[in-house]
Amino acid sequence: xxxxxxxxxxxxxxxxxxxxxxxxxxxxxxxxxxxxxxxxxxxxxxxxxxxxxxxxxxxxxxxxxxxxxxxxxxxxxxxxxxxxxxxxxxxxxxxxxxxxxxxxxxxxxxxxxxxxxxx
Amino acid sequence: xxxxxxxxxxxxxxxxxxxxxxxxxxxxxxxxxxxxxxxxxxxxxxxxxxxxxxxxxxxxxxxxxxxxxxxxxxxxxxxxxxxxxxxxxxxxxxxxxxxx
Amino acid sequence: xxxxxxxxxxxxxxxxxxxxxxxxxxxxxxxxxxxxxxxxxxxxxxxxxxxxxxxxxxxxxxxxxxxxxxxxxxxxxxxxxxxxxxxxxxxxxxxxxxxxxxxxxxxxxxxxxxxxxxxxxxxxxxxxxxxxxxxxxxxxxxxxxxxxxxxxxxxx
Numbered sequence: 532x533x534x535x536x537x538x539x540x541x542x543x544x545x546x547x548x549x550x551x552x553x554x555x556x557x558x559x560x561x562x563x564x565x566x567x568x569x570x571x572x573x574x575x576x577x578x579x580x581x582x583x584x585x586x587x588x589x590x591x592x593x594x595x596x597x598x599x600x601x602x603x604x605x606x607x608x609x610x611x612x613x614x615x616x617x618x619x620x621x622x623x624x625x626x627x628x629x630x631x632x633x634x635x636x637x638x639x640x641x642x643x644x645x646x647x648x649x650x
Numbered sequence: 651x652x653x654x655x656x657x658x659x660x661x662x663x664x665x666x667x668x669x670x671x672x673x674x675x676x677x678x679x680x681x682x683x684x685x686x687x688x689x690x691x692x693x694x695x696x697x698x699x700x701x702x703x704x705x706x707x708x709x710x711x712x713x714x715x716x717x718x719x720x721x722x723x724x725x726x727x728x729x730x731x732x733x734x735x736x737x738x739x740x741x742x743x744x745x746x747x748x749x750x
Numbered sequence: 751x752x753x754x755x756x757x758x759x760x761x762x763x764x765x766x767x768x769x770x771x772x773x774x775x776x777x778x779x780x781x782x783x784x785x786x787x788x789x790x791x792x793x794x795x796x797x798x799x800x801x802x803x804x805x806x807x808x809x810x811x812x813x814x815x816x817x818x819x820x821x822x823x824x825x826x827x828x829x830x831x832x833x834x835x836x837x838x839x840x841x842x843x844x845x846x847x848x849x850x851x852x853x854x855x856x857x858x859x860x861x862x863x864x865x866x867x868x869x870x871x872x873x874x875x876x877x878x879x880x881x882x883x884x885x886x887x888x889x890x891x892x893x894x895x896x897x898x899x900x901x902x903x904x905x906x
Contacts, residue, residue, distance in 0.1 A: 540700045547707035548900075552756075553829060555896060559756045559889045560801075560830035563763030565882050566770070567799040567833050578709035585704060597827055613885055624892040626706075629714055631899040633703055636721055638904050640728065647732070 543581060543590035544634050550577035550595040551627045557597060558620050561611050569608035572600045572616070681742050688731045692724070699724045755829070756893040762802065762832030763886035769835050770797045770879045774872050781867045784855040791855075792865040794841035802831035841866055 554575040564570040577595035584593035604610040699720040705711035773795050783792035804827075843866045851860030 540703055543704055543707055552896070555889075555893060556756045556759065556829040559759040559763075559886075559893065560832060562882075562885045562889045563759050563766070563832040564799070564801045564830070565763075565885065566767070566878065567801050570801050573830070578707075582708040582710070585708065597829060613881070617885060617888065620889055620892050624895055625714070627896045628899045629718070630707060631896075631903060633706075633717070633721060635903045635905065636725065640725060643728070643732075647736075 538637070539585075539588075539590055541634065541637055543585055543593075544630050544637075546581060546584070546590055546593045547577070547630050548627065548634070550575060550581070550593070551623055551630070553577075553595055553597070555620070555623050555627070558616055558623060561616050562613070562620070565609070565611045565613050565616075567609060570611060571604070571609075572602055572611040573597055574600045574619075681738055685735060685738055688734055692727050692731050695720075695724045695727050755831075757890065759830070759832040760886050760890040760893065762834060764883060764890070766797075766799060766833045766835050767879045767883040767886065769838075770799075771876060771883070773797050773838060774876045774879060777867045778869060778872050778876075780865060781869050781872075783865055784853070784862060791845050791863045792867070793845075794843075794865065794867045795838055796841060797835045798837045798839060799833050800836035802834055804828040804831055 554577075557573050557575050561572045575595050575597055577593060580595065581590065581593045584590045600610065602610040602612055602615075699717075702711060702717045702720045706714070706717045711717065777794050780792040786792050845863040845866050847861045848864050849860055850856055850862045853862045856862050
């Protein structure tokens with residue numbers, strides 16, 4: 532993803548939204564499979580990757596990772612902890628909303644500057 | 651941040667009124683200097699807000715409100731600076747018109 | 751794609767748990783059914799859940815999550831596609847023999863073969879299914895919130 536208008540922060544925020552969306556998908560999958568025997572809960576990691584990509588100067592190169600969550604399994608082999616998933620769900624939703632808002636504000640700011648503050 | 655932005659802009663406005671009061675001739679340099687100060691302040695705020703925003707995205711910062719406040723500060727500071735810039739440009743144009 | 755996939759995943763969860771609730775309700779309704787069409791007492795039924803994955807050929811067949819877990823620990827792969835009810839099977843455990851000589855279906859010794867349904871266990875399962883259903887609803891609503899948020903980008 533290229534930094535149009537030279538805005539690297541926008542690229543980083545965009546990648547964060549991608550990753551949070553993916554994280555939500557995985558959480559939804561964990562929740563849907565809370566009663567599936569043998570199902571192992573998964574999670575998405577991206578924060579460290581994003582941090583590294585930003586310091587490399589190329590936030591667009593960030594690649595989120597889906598991996599199995601190291602949780603104890605119940606008797607039927609299922610390792611989904613529904614309370615943990617609900618907490619993660621809430622956090623992900625808020626993060627997504629916040630960053631989405633920041634992206635929106637950023638565009639507003641650019642538009643305002645472009646119009647030179649005249650209405 | 652409050653203190654920084656308002657004191658810098660306050661200084662700018664104080665300068666403007668002081669020079670008006672003493673009747674000193676406003677030069678192009680004075681205007682430019684005032685504008686630069688205001689813009690620098692906004693730039694600093696923008697840089698700070700960017701850093702906090704990135705920290706939020708990478709999970710280093712857990713305080714959502716810090717980022718939201720910082721970003722709003724930039725928005726307001728920018729708007730304020732834009733208005734001041736417009737006023738300064740208007741004032742300059744008026745001054746130029748007078749010197750005939 | 752991400753957000754709409756989330757909707758579909760949560761939908762599969764809702765459907766699966768709803769079906770499970772139906773099966774449990776049927777068990778409870780038939781806790782005293784001594785006669786069914788095949789002449790036997792009612793046999794408890796239960797659902798078999800199976801995770802849906804994005805890998806081709808594993809959606810309907812043996813896409814058991816534990817295989818993937820064993821082979822692909824820590825590997826980057828596509829997110830799952832939710833859950834499905836692979837089968838509704840009969841509980842093979844034997845019927846409860848209850849001594850009731852006056853019962854029309856009592857055998858020679860006076861025992862009646864009652865369904866192998868434990869009402870208490872069914873109620874516990876029902877609570878579990880309900881909770882899972884509600885969790886899926888929350889996930890669906892969260893996905894909706896996020897999608898609406900994304901729509902606001904660029905609006906003034």
